[in-house]
Amino acid sequence: MIMSIQTETNKKHQSNVKHNKKIEERFIYQDDELIDKGFDWKQFQRLFGYMKPYAKQLLPLVGLMTILGTITKLTVPFLTSLAIDKAIAPADGNTSLKLLYILSAAVVVLYIIQWAASVYRIKYTNIIGQKVIYDVRSDLFKHIQKLSFNFFDKRPAGSVLVRVTNDVNSLQELFTNGVVNLMIDCVQLVGIVVILLLINWKLGLAVMITVPIMFLISTKLRQKIRIAWQVVRMKNSRINSHLNESIQGIRVTQAYTQEQENMKYFDMMNKESKKSWDNASAMNQMFGPLIEITGGIGTFILFMLGVYLIQSGELTIGLLVAFSNYVGNFWDPINRLGQMYNQLLVAMASSERIFEFIDEEPSITDKPGALPLPTIHGDVQFKHVVFEYEKGRQALKGIDLNVQPGQSIALVGHTGSGKSTIINLISRFYDTTDGAVLIDGHDIRDVTVQSLRSQVGIVLQDTFIFSGSIRDNIRFGRLDATDEEVESVAKAVDAHDFIMKLPGGYNTEVEERGGALSMGQRQLLSFARALLANPRILILDEATASIDTETELKIQDALKVLLKGRTSFIVAHRLSTIRSADNIVVLDHGEIKESGTHDELLKHGGIYSGLVEAQFRFL
Ligand SMILES: Nc1ncnc2c1ncn2[C@@H]1O[C@H](COP(=O)(O)OP(=O)(O)OP(=O)(O)O)[C@@H](O)[C@H]1O
Numbered sequence: 001m002i003m004s005i006q007t008e009t010n011k012k013h014q015s016n017v018k019h020n021k022k023i024e025e026r027f028i029y030q031d032d033e034l035i036d037k038g039f040d041w042k043q044f045q046r047l048f049g050y051m052k053p054y055a056k057q058l059l060p061l062v063g064l065m066t067i068l069g070t071i072t073k074l075t076v077p078f079l080t081s082l083a084i085d086k087a088i089a090p091a092d093g094n095t096s097l098k099l100l101y102i103l104s105a106a107v108v109v110l111y112i113i114q115w116a117a118s119v120y121r122i123k124y125t126n127i128i129g130q131k132v133i134y135d136v137r138s139d140l141f142k143h144i145q146k147l148s149f150n151f152f153d154k155r156p157a158g159s160v161l162v163r164v165t166n167d168v169n170s171l172q173e174l175f176t177n178g179v180v181n182l183m184i185d186c187v188q189l190v191g192i193v194v195i196l197l198l199i200n201w202k203l204g205l206a207v208m209i210t211v212p213i214m215f216l217i218s219t220k221l222r223q224k225i226r227i228a229w230q231v232v233r234m235k236n237s238r239i240n241s242h243l244n245e246s247i248q249g250i251r252v253t254q255a256y257t258q259e260q261e262n263m264k265y266f267d268m269m270n271k272e273s274k275k276s277w278d279n280a281s282a283m284n285q286m287f288g289p290l291i292e293i294t295g296g297i298g299t300f301i302l303f304m305l306g307v308y309l310i311q312s313g314e315l316t317i318g319l320l321v322a323f324s325n326y327v328g329n330f331w332d333p334i335n336r337l338g339q340m341y342n343q344l345l346v347a348m349a350s351s352e353r354i355f356e357f358i359d360e361e362p363s364i365t366d367k368p369g370a371l372p373l374p375t376i377h378g379d380v381q382f383k384h385v386v387f388e389y390e391k392g393r394q395a396l397k398g399i400d401l402n403v404q405p406g407q408s409i410a411l412v413g414h415t416g417s418g419k420s421t422i423i424n425l426i427s428r429f430y431d432t433t434d435g436a437v438l439i440d441g442h443d444i445r446d447v448t449v450q451s452l453r454s455q456v457g458i459v460l461q462d463t464f465i466f467s468g469s470i471r472d473n474i475r476f477g478r479l480d481a482t483d484e485e486v487e488s489v490a491k492a493v494d495a496h497d498f499i500m501k502l503p504g505g506y507n508t509e510v511e512e513r514g515g516a517l518s519m520g521q522r523q524l525l526s527f528a529r530a531l532l533a534n535p536r537i538l539i540l541d542e543a544t545a546s547i548d549t550e551t552e553l554k555i556q557d558a559l560k561v562l563l564k565g566r567t568s569f570i571v572a573h574r575l576s577t578i579r580s581a582d583n584i585v586v587l588d589h590g591e592i593k594e595s596g597t598h599d600e601l602l603k604h605g606g607i608y609s610g611l612v613e614a615q616f617r618f619l
Contacts, residue, residue, distance in 0.1 A: 040348060047351045050132045051175070058124050062180060065121035070187045072114040074195060077325035079103050079110075085318030121180060129176030137168045140354055148363040149429045153389070161244060162237040163357055167350040170233070174347040182340050185333035192330050199319055199326075206305050207327055210298040214334050217290050222342040225287065228280035230346065235273040242266060295331045302327055364428055364449060372451035376440045378405035378536040378567030380426065386434035387421055387590075395421045397590040398435070405536075408563055408580070410572040412611060413587035419571045422587075423539045426569060427456050439537070457535030459562075461542065461571075463526040465517065470499055471506040473525055477532035489531040493558035495524035520551035527558045538568040542577060575615055584608065 051059075085091075087100040141164060152160075196204035246253065246262055253262055302324055309315040315323075382401035388394050396418050403409055411419040424430055425437050428444050436443050444452055457477075465473055474486045487506065490496045498521055502508040510516060517525070530538060540559075556576055563570075572578045579598045586594040586601070586608045594606050601608040 043348055050135055054128050054131050058128050062121055062124045065117045066183050066187055069114050069117035070191055072110040074191050076107055076110055077322040079107055081318035081322035085316045125180040126176055132175045133172050140164055143358050146362045150363055162240050166237050167353050170350040171347050174343055178340055178343050185336050189333045192326050196326055199323055200315055203305055206301050207298050210294050214294045219338050221287055222338050225283045226342040226346055228283050231276045232280050235276050239269050291335050366448045370448045373447035376455050376536045379440050381438040384435040385432050388433045395590050405567055407582045408568040410570050410578045410581035410584045417587040418590040423569055427453055455535050456537045457530040457533045458539045459526045459530045463522040465510055467511050469507050469509055474528045477529040481532050489528045492561050493524050493527040494554050495528050527562050531562055538566045541571045542573045
């Protein structure tokens with residue numbers, strides 16, 4: 001018996017294992033692919049086009065500071081050589097303390113100038129960098145807001161978020177430090193090469209033999225390092241996506257006690273992120289010593305040849321010291337240029353992703369020459385409307401509907417029958433695949449989107465409360481409404497009393513999604529918001545969640561106020577709402593199967609009477 005129980009348990013466990021997906025297969029996030037393309041000149045021009053508005057005003061200042069800083073920096077070794085050759089150990093043996101003091105004082109002054117130039121250079125570059133990042137971020141956000149519903153249907157919110165945060169941030173480094181470092185390094189390199197060749201061209205050329213080696217190491221190894229850092233960023237963006245989903249879905253996670261599962265997945269990603277970081281930073285650490293070895297070879301050549309040139313009288317000790325100083329300053333810019341090139345490629349990969357969003361055309365736009373929709377009466381017609389979210393799958397299969405101004409239409413039907421799709425088409429969140437929607441005789445594709453949506457109000461089931469005060473949340477319906485108007489609509493929908501009982505009344509701050517408010521309260525707020533907007537056509541997706549009888553009655557009363565005198569489409573779930581509608585439209589698999597009043601449809605004994613019966617059974 002015991003044996004059989006054990007076997008039973010084992011079997012159960014095995015079948016669990018079979019059905020349980022591996023943790024890494026449970027959550028699927030769209031990763032941004034690793035982009036490792038070469039240099040794209042067009043993309044570069046577009047990216048740097050963002051600097052244009054500020055370039056004229058600020059770049060000359062940055063350039064001036066850069067040149068000033070470089071000149072002062074490169075003058076110091078020259079003064080050092082003078083100090084050695086003319087003051088400390090001159091060929092004629094006449095040491096000059098006075099000259100030494102003068103030269104030392106000059107060096108101090110040069111350092112002060114260099115410091116001041118660097119302070120101003122950093123200040124101006126930061127201004128440019130921050131302005132550019134502000135513009136990119138703002139362009140991206142502005143554009144994302146305009147994108148149509150079908151864009152968001154295809155993408156998880158987390159992946160959109162990552163682009164606005166991570167990718168824009170990765171440009172920040174380029175525009176603040178990168179661009180200026182590039183300028184400094186180029187100016188410094190040219191300056192040093194000229195000076196080295198002027199001091200002694202033979203020695204200069206000999207030392208520069210190592211430059212191509214250095215550059216090769218710099219770019220090749222950096223390419224690997226760059227990819228390693230991209231992997232780090234990708235892993236981090238996965239963490240962000242998961243974090244976003246976990247926070248949004250925290251209630252469901254806790255309700256189903258899935259915290260451990262979530263934690264396991266997070267832990268796995270966290271470890272992966274750490275591993276990728278370790279890998280990237282280990283590669284980074286290899287880079288420094290390699291550059292130093294190459295630099296060491298250069299120094300070896302310098303001293304071997306330098307001593308020979310001193311002996312043959314072609315070079316003085318002071319000039320050799322200055323030379324070695326210049327050579328020391330020579331490796332840094334070369335190293336940084338390799339780094340900079342890689343940074344540029346990383347930024348270009350990010351900008352490619354940013355531009356991909358910016359270039360995404362909203363599918364719902366004003367057609368050329370579209371005129372504003374005049375103030376409407378609220379006559380709505382669906383003329384043989386067919387709609388497909390995905391090609392070949394019809395969500396609506398030829399809807400014909402005629403609604404008179406002021407009529408209220410209740411849309412009922414089984415889940416997935418097409419109710420929400422109908423209301424999405426009235427506000428033109430999607431365009432019909434075939435047929436047309438007309439308002440007061442105007443095809444809604446012929447008028448401007450703004451003029452249409454400003455006359456169509458929407459109250460959705462999932463009432464969205466934005467973070468801010470209660471007053472501002474109601475005012476979202478019409479931004480120029482006065483405080484009195486806000487309070488008057490709140491009173492009309494009977495929300496005033498509960499608002500006044502909140503600690504700060506209308507000024508009470510609510511968090512995003514209005515977590516501290518009850519479902520009923522959130523609905524009343526959204527009714528007030530819609531009433532304030534005062535649209536001729538109102539769309540209402542009635543909330544399915546049941547609320548207590550008292551609030552239910554309040555909501556019914558508020559609805560009467562809200563719907564009065566408007567054409568309304570209600571995705572109705574409550575029998576009371578449906579009964580008071582002028583016309584009930586029954587949808588089934590994207591088709592209108594029945595329509596009429598409550599009594600007519602009950603008498604008919606079709607789908608509607610079945611739905612009503614089912615609702616009574618559950619009540
Ligand atoms: N964004 C979308 N992308 C693809 N298909 C969709 C999308 N939204 C809805 N559909 C499909 O279109 C059909 C109609 O959906 P719709 O949301 O209009 O139904 P509904 O009657 O409002 O359902 P419910 O009462 O459950 O809200 C369904 O088959 C649904 O799967």
